[in-house]
Amino acid sequence: MTEALDAFRAEVRDWLEANCPEEMRDGGSGEENICWGGKRWQFQSEAQKVWLERMAAKGWTVPTWPKDYGGGGLSRDEDKILQSEMRRIKARSPLQSFGIWMLGPALLHFGTHEQKAHYLPPIARGEVRWCQGYSEPGAGSDLASVQSRAEPRGDHFVVNGQKVWTSYADKADWIFALLRTDKDAPKHKGISFVLIDMSSEGVSTRPIRLISGSSPFCETFFDDVKVPREQVVGEENRGWDVAKYLLTHEREMISGGGGGLLGGRGVGAMLDGADDPVLRAGAMTCEIDALAMGLTLERYKDMAKTGSVGDASAMLKYYGTELNKRRNEVMMLAGGSDALEWDGAHGSLPADWLRSKANSIEGGTSEVMLSIISRRVLGLPA
Amino acid sequence: MTEALDAFRAEVRDWLEANCPEEMRDGGSGEENICWGGKRWQFQSEAQKVWLERMAAKGWTVPTWPKDYGGGGLSRDEDKILQSEMRRIKARSPLQSFGIWMLGPALLHFGTHEQKAHYLPPIARGEVRWCQGYSEPGAGSDLASVQSRAEPRGDHFVVNGQKVWTSYADKADWIFALLRTDKDAPKHKGISFVLIDMSSEGVSTRPIRLISGSSPFCETFFDDVKVPREQVVGEENRGWDVAKYLLTHEREMISGGGGGLLGGRGVGAMLDGADDPVLRAGAMTCEIDALAMGLTLERYKDMAKTGSVGDASAMLKYYGTELNKRRNEVMMLAGGSDALEWDGAHGSLPADWLRSKANSIEGGTSEVMLSIISRRVLGLPA
Amino acid sequence: MTSLLKTEDETMLADSARGFLDDAAPVSHLRGLRDAGKVHDPALWAQMAEMGWTGVLVPEEAGGADMGHAAAGILAGEMGKTLVCSPFIGTAVIAATALRQVANDRASAALRGIAEGKTIYALAVDEGPKHDPDAAQMEAVADGNGFRISGAKTFVCDGMSADRVLVLARTGEGLTLFDLPTDRDGITRSAMSLVDSRDAARITFDAVAATGDDVLGQVDDAMTVLRPALEAGQAALAAEMGGVAAGAFAMTVEYLKERKQFGVPIGMFQALQHRAAHLWCETEVTASAIAHAGRKLDEDPAQATLAVSLAKARATQTVTLAVQEGVQMHGGIGMTDAFDMGFYMKRARVAAEWLGDYGYHAAIVARLREI
């Protein structure tokens, strides 16, 4: 077993050495360096395009997906080796997308073979870009209170309604959305998980400006949009099951980025010489918690390998996002008046700080996470 | 008006000068220096006895009660002058008791003339000591879930049941208790506010040991105790009204002591040279909050002069007690291992620290206070 | 000391200010300025002058209303509730307090200019990212009968709109406060794009000539004039922050009552109830500290340092909590620029830093309380 893994590691290392373009080895992980793919994608450079194509050909844009659907068919241990070898040479991620993170897992779990064969390979190759349509105006944490309608009319639905917080909807080719297909059923019933081509007639989007400035979020409107009924994932009226399954995935994803550290970075210099116990104590405590949170993410990843983390993942989402808010507050405080200017001495810090306030709202609020933990992990009565 | 008050101040000053014994001018306010009164009271000194007698003769043990019932009949402004003149010469309080703080206000508001005339003067003179019987085992914050019974039998009740957290029940002459007089009525109905002589047959007490050590709290048991029906305050089965009225008084009283400060006292020296930002920041923040809380108590006292503070008094109870817990935590931390010993270098600090944890439980938990504020002050839906 | 409760006069002042501001400067007024790329509304300022607000701390003989610091705090608090954008604190509070420490004709004339709404002042003290007057390094070198001032100041609030600037600079034996017109040769201002959309500038001084007439108070003794001015400003700013907290809190409680989720108003959820109730307690306790600072400045100004730092520290902590809870309890809508809560959060952050952050004032309290 270990020998096989060692052999795999050597193979990966050689292949990366031969195939990863030099420009893609800069560890670039900022927003501006992400390759999102899609029909209208403008590659940043030839290297970015080549890197995507080569990785997609190996199935390594989605290493653990089955080979039949464009994946690499890797085991979890093999995937871990691939990731560590990529980190070793500071290789960029070739492709990121909501298709990979969210629709893929949903289709793999709930989709028909035809759906998987049709939708997954273009995601793996970065040819089709997806966005998510869950939230609606006035619904907030109550995701099941979906009002947007998909009325069955023979072999298709007619979709009407509005979604908000649809990230990158203005750049996406397709959207997966929760829509009410039976208006008489109880709240959690009668919802379906529907795939819609954004180029369909009647679909429009409008960007949302946040307190932190422009954002990837949009409002998305459906006005008598015709959608074939075979574009439902899972059973019709059982879309809530799909949504719940995906919410767990989303939680883990969002928390993943939350464990940022202060140490060794700007804040060390910012704090240098600061004689303020309040600021110092805040920074120290925040760093301690961030280090411990980083270890917790590792522990939970290991746990996920042997079974499911399940509802405990709500902890990662809650703690990671609250921590990230605290970290941003500490940095703003350390920056003082220099950090009060948009694009001033500390660059995007003020916008990042404001943006971080959404962390504990999007993808399930902190309050929802705490309720999940109290009921499903601690077993307190509902 | 101001002239009249100035004249009153001069009169008070002269009288105090002539009548307050020298030994009673030491500002002694520790538990050991309190004069509680009662049939079995042992005066600490002749001076303590003389001081009580002289003040009681003026009605100044209860300055604002009507003269007819043993009080001084002072206006609020006159009372303020009396208190400030007593503080000026560091005069001790001549008498403290639950009779003064709680039963008195209840009787003045709900009692008959006969009850007032019968019960109030002995309280004012320190001749009868009262204790409170509200809580029952297993009831906690749900004070209205009274199980102890007072069964009407002609002109008397037969009382059976158990009370807990009856402070000084082992030293008190009488108890005022909430008892269920109608077991078929809804929870908040069917309760009466009953006065019981502790020397009645069938009354017994047992002290409660706390995590902080021995305590004034007792369990009090009633076993077929016969109580005349005229010893009900207010209407029979309407005792909850009396209890609610008193809870507000209790809140203000308990919070009154909560605004203790760190500065200028031991903790300054304890912290001296401490280079720990966590400890320093904690102490600084605690002191800031305590100073502001002290100002808030003054503001609320002034507010109470012109009208009722009402449910907002829940803030004083909540914030004052939580602050006192924090203050004790800071002092324990500052004391380090020296503060871990019972009666060690920092005296009663460890016991005080542990005892402080009850502040946010007794007299209405912090949770109950927050619920009162959210519903009755903020008007959030119940 | 006078009670911390509002007097009848003060209640009337607050009510009339509220009435005026709800009409003339609701939050949409600030939004409008921002969207138009402006940081100052001369018409609003003129109205404030007409009502006597700009002269709230100007002696009557100089044309002011001389209402005192408690009154200034009440006005600032009402402005805070709707995030009113004006040079009130820098001009009507800080500069007026500095100027009235000085008994000369120039100061009187300057005070009259403030009362009449004709002169806007800014305070240029800080050179680094944290408020620290004692650390000022900018030099005013003796030059003939006067000085040449060189160096740079940052976070000069109202600095772009200001006609005059109070500048702290190091002279031979100490610090000196200069009162200069912003159009004097050698002064260059550049706008800071603050997150709260308010006016602030970086100002560089390139061998700016100053005479003895430009000195406010005595050479080498800035603090006799500046300390009362700073404390007055800090108290008024604390009052403004109390208003910001109150405004954000009121929006939040309204939202908790109206907004439904899972079929009930979200204000029925006990976890939110308790957090809202806790926040209300914080605002109440802070309100006492703010009222006390105003009273103390009016009645015992030489001993007001503790009261002022207490108010600024508490206000900073409370408004921070208020806007954080405000955004979180509003959920996604609280994050949108179209909604007002973000403006409250941004103003709270800038006000937290201006004239000393929490740690700065906590250290003063700790020193005075021997902690």
Place this chain on the structure above:
Amino acid sequence: MTSLLKTEDETMLADSARGFLDDAAPVSHLRGLRDAGKVHDPALWAQMAEMGWTGVLVPEEAGGADMGHAAAGILAGEMGKTLVCSPFIGTAVIAATALRQVANDRASAALRGIAEGKTIYALAVDEGPKHDPDAAQMEAVADGNGFRISGAKTFVCDGMSADRVLVLARTGEGLTLFDLPTDRDGITRSAMSLVDSRDAARITFDAVAATGDDVLGQVDDAMTVLRPALEAGQAALAAEMGGVAAGAFAMTVEYLKERKQFGVPIGMFQALQHRAAHLWCETEVTASAIAHAGRKLDEDPAQATLAVSLAKARATQTVTLAVQEGVQMHGGIGMTDAFDMGFYMKRARVAAEWLGDYGYHAAIVARLREI
């Protein structure tokens, strides 16, 4: 590094420890000792020796089980859950780790004594109210071929039960660690009445004679031996505190489910639910830091300082919150001595101070992380 999840062996160790301790040392065991005025149960310690726990860090050649620091942490954690009173950390963790740094026959014999449960050790480092090994002032003055040690140590945990004591003293060029029997002439012990009812002593040294044989490690170089021992102790103590937090939390959650008020289980109140859920998150995050410290000490002990201080800091904060919420959520009954929650609160406070409080370890983290 090995995964932070428990291995199968570790799970078995934890389960068997739990089984034994639930029977032999539930909280009532500590209560019984306290009520009897005792601070140590020799029979319990003998059983721990039989099970190999006292030798958890003793090399096999000295009769130990040599299971490593992660295993020691697992045992300490299980002990923490029921507040087991024993000299485990001082003897089986700290002293054993110190002794195994030294490759000589005396150290081997001492390790064997520990493994066999025959020798109890205490660590005498602190002289003031806060843990600070570098500040030790006690002097060991050269005297002939040996030393004369004079001074006083405080907060010596297990000091009254101990047969031997590791003493840190200042020698010519630095600090030296001595390993002395507690019955040596000139040593006087007095019991400290700690709030957690555990064993601690003040020890005075009055010209106590020590020879080169009594030195553990090298003269003037205590830290080579002491630092690993302290870090091992801090990690095990953090693990114990994790157990204390888990024990208090489990009691609290049970109570929330069972206790009814206003007609429903109090665990239905959302404010309590959210606080309990938050506390659970804290315990989970802390559990990772504790597991990591054990792994690091086993696999990379020279670089374990950050991991250890992280664990002790987190554990201190978490257990403090756990016992505070524990008492508050239990209401009045949590305040009574008849109920166990108070014991958890008291142990948490003492453990918070022992071997460095939150601020001490936070400062180490800050230094290593360049904050």
